[in-house]
């Protein structure tokens with residue numbers, strides 16, 4: 001079954017001009033069947049007005065409940081009490097994650113939204129590497145898209161392949177993200193340049209993780225294993241992970257957080273990559289938690305800081 005143009009079954013209505021909503025409708029890939037509706041008081045209020053779908057079929061309530069029903073068993077503690085207690089007065093945030101490949105950072109952030117470490121939900125995945133598949137043939141998809149489908153997270157393809165039937169512009173992407181009420185965009189191994197339309201639409205709300213200590217080993221051509229090979233070839237004794245705000249160029253936005261790892265004398269690029277990736281997973285969850293708990297502040301010179309959860313007078 002060609003799923004690229006099938007978004008979900010059921011009536012379709014839109015607050016947008018029909019041509020536009022049809023375009024966005026086609027760019028979205030949703031699970032063909034949302035799983036059973038398990039209504040809980042906690043999630044009922046999270047229903048979003050999603051102008052592309054009939055409310056009876058696809059609402060955040062259904063998606064959240066189906067996700068919670070699958071992942072709730074992993075939750076430690078009493079969800080409606082402990083999970084809410086530390087963030088009682090802070091609105092739960094909506095997150096879009098952008099991936100191009102395996103998606104291990106995406107998975108660690110998703111798991112943190114389920115176990116309560118991150119006070120937010122991943123409401124949509126964006127990838128440039130999603131191949132429309134039958135319901136049963138996952139192998140040609142990128143790992144991130146496959147995981148999103150397993151977790152009933154909607155997928156948007158951007159940019160679309162050059163031979164795609166229809167253009168799906170940066171403006172269309174902004175409209176689609178607004179419809180999911182996205183608060184923050186987290187790039188996690190996304191290999192395309194984010195267009196300025198998106199940067200303008202989400203000021204100080206788009207982050208990227210890069211596998212080196214920026215500004216070293218960043219910029220066009222520095223991604224994936226290319227970064228680690230360059231670090232090793234340079235003789236650098238330290239590398240690490242950097243999370244920074246996204247601006248119009250690759251890797252030049254304000255640095256928000258870093259973690260350092262040693263580069264060992266006999267390291268292969270793969271060994272260094274694995275050591276950095278382990279730190280990335282921890283760092284991105286810490287940063288996503290701070291974002292969703294509104295613990296990001298700015299120094300007078302514009303440098304972003306993360307306020308410590310334990311002591312608000314301490315910053316990282």
Ligand SMILES: Nc1nc2c(c(=O)[nH]1)N[C@@H](CN(C=O)c1ccc(C(=O)N[C@@H](CCC(=O)O)C(=O)O)cc1)CN2
Nearest residue numbers: 190191192193194210219220221223247248249250251
């Ligand atoms: N506007 C921005 N867009 C993106 C940023 C950013 O900082 N500003 N970060 C990148 C992620 N990234 C490093 O962290 C990065 C990704 C890709 C490249 C690159 O050279 N890409 C190649 C194409 C690769 C491909 O299509 O397979 C290229 O542009 O020639 C450099 C850095 C995400 N977007």
Ligand SMILES: NCC(=O)N[C@@H]1O[C@H](COP(=O)([O-])[O-])[C@@H](O)[C@H]1O
Nearest residue numbers: 102103104105189209210211223224
């Ligand atoms: N310049 C961008 C870049 O190189 N990003 C890197 O791609 C990997 C994605 O892994 P993942 O798909 O398993 O999260 C991560 O190491 C991330 O830092």
